[in-house]
Amino acid sequence: MSALPRSLLALTVTAVLAASQAALAQTTVSPPGRLLASNCFQCHGTNGNGPGFDELTGKSASKLFKEMKEYQSGEEGEGIMAVHAMGYTDAQLRELSQWFSQQQP
Numbered sequence: 001m002s003a004l005p006r007s008l009l010a011l012t013v014t015a016v017l018a019a020s021q022a023a024l025a026q027t028t029v030s031p032p033g034r035l036l037a038s039n040c041f042q043c044h045g046t047n048g049n050g051p052g053f054d055e056l057t058g059k060s061a062s063k064l065f066k067e068m069k070e071y072q073s074g075e076e077g078e079g080i081m082a083v084h085a086m087g088y089t090d091a092q093l094r095e096l097s098q099w100f101s102q103q104q105p
C-alpha cells in the first residue's frame with residue numbers, strides 16, 4: 001500500500017465518525033410526548049400497552065384528550081387519574097394524547 005496520503009486517510013476516518021455521531025444523535029432524540037408519557041407507564045404499561053390499568057393504545061388522540069380533560073375537571077370523580085391529570089397543561093395533554101394514539105395496541 002499506499003499512495004494514499006495519511007492526511008486523506010485521517011480525513012476519511014473523521015468524516016465517518018462525524019456521520020455515525022449524527023446518526024446516533026438522531027436516534028436518541030425522543031419524539032414529542034414520549035418523555036411525558038413515561039409518567040404513565042408504571043400504571044398503564046410500557047408505551048401504554050399494559051399490563052396494568054386500562055390500555056391507552058388504540059384510541060384516537062381526540063378521545064384520549066377528552067378523557068384527560070374529564071379527569072382534570074373532576075367529572076370523573078376524585079380518583080388517581082383526576083389528581084394525575086391536574087398536573088398537565090392542555091398543550092402537554094395534546095402531546096401525550098397524540099403520542100399514545102400513535103402506539104400500536
Ligand code: HEC
Pocket residue numbers: 036037039040041042043044053054055056064067068076079080081084096
Ligand atoms: C398511579 C397510576 C396511574 C398513573 C401514573 C396514570 N394512570 Fe391513567 N388510569 C389509572 C387508573 C387506575 C385508571 C382507571 C380509573 C378509572 O376508571 O376511573 C386510569 C385510566 C386512564 C384513562 C381512561 C382509560 C379508559 O379506557 O377509560 C386514561 C385516558 C388515562 N388513564 C391516561 C393516563 C395518562 C395519559 C397518564 C400519564 C400522564 C396516566 N393515565 C397515568 C391509573 C394511572
